Amino acid sequence: MRKVKLALMALIALLIFSFLHYTLPQRDIVRVTNTEVRRVDFGSNSIFWAAADTGTATQANRDVRFIEAFYPNGKPMVFRNEDTGWGWPPYFKLDSSNLQAEARDFVSTKEAPQWVAISHYGWRNEYFTIYPNAVGVKPVAGPDVVLVPWLNIVILVLLALGLLLVVRMWMQFRERMIDPLVDNASAAMAGAEDRASGVWSRFVRWLGTWKGKPRK
Numbered sequence: 001m002r003k004v005k006l007a008l009m010a011l012i013a014l015l016i017f018s019f020l021h022y023t024l025p026q027r028d029i030v031r032v033t034n035t036e037v038r039r040v041d042f043g044s045n046s047i048f049w050a051a052a053d054t055g056t057a058t059q060a061n062r063d064v065r066f067i068e069a070f071y072p073n074g075k076p077m078v079f080r081n082e083d084t085g086w087g088w089p090p091y092f093k094l095d096s097s098n099l100q101a102e103a104r105d106f107v108s109t110k111e112a113p114q115w116v117a118i119s120h121y122g123w124r125n126e127y128f129t130i131y132p133n134a135v136g137v138k139p140v141a142g143p144d145v146v147l148v149p150w151l152n153i154v155i156l157v158l159l160a161l162g163l164l165l166v167v168r169m170w171m172q173f174r175e176r177m178i179d180p181l182v183d184n185a186s187a188a189m190a191g192a193e194d195r196a197s198g199v200w201s202r203f204v205r206w207l208g209t210w211k212g213k214p215r216k
Contacts, residue, residue: 023089027147030069031113035104040064048130050082067103072143079134091135103137115143
């Protein structure tokens with residue numbers, strides 16, 4: 001039973017970590033090499049794509065903006081650039097076209113690189129054709145700039161405080177409401193067992209009076 005509980009807790013922790021890792025903003029320092037628009041037919045991976053631009057019709061396929069880039073180590077990276085609108089995750093991104101123009105303005109070559117920090121959420125997976133969604137871009141001094149994720153720190157601290165508050169409220173509720181009920185039930189069961197034991201003892205003694213006396 002203990003192993004089952006530990007496995008369940010580990011699964012819940014993994015799901016929470018995956019949800020936060022996908023949803024919280026991340027920033028990558030890259031060199032933008034190209035921006036383009038592609039026609040995308042959505043399939044089984046449609047859950048990892050955002051909705052159509054705010055104010056446009058939703059269709060089975062549509063044009064999606066992409067930002068192509070390279071990390072300082074030479075590894076390629078491709079970001080999609082879609083509105084999130086008023087849905088989830090709550091980035092309220094409504095300016096995909098503006099972001100595309102900004103990214104296009106930062107296009108540079110390997111010989112004369114312009115390093116930028118692209119803020120995004122989501123994952124990149126080549127096997128399932130999943131791209132992270134860019135939500136912002138800004139220039140940085142170089143590829144070795146250290147970016148402190150202050151927003152993520154604040155969000156995680158608030159979540160931790162909220163979790164502690166919920167745990168504290170549950171402990172107080174259990175101490176005030178559940179534990180007394182359990183104690184009363186345990187006392188009632190113990191009293192019932194004592195009464196049953198007393199009745200059985202009297203019954204056994206009564207049976208003993210029916211035994212014949214030993215002959216001399």
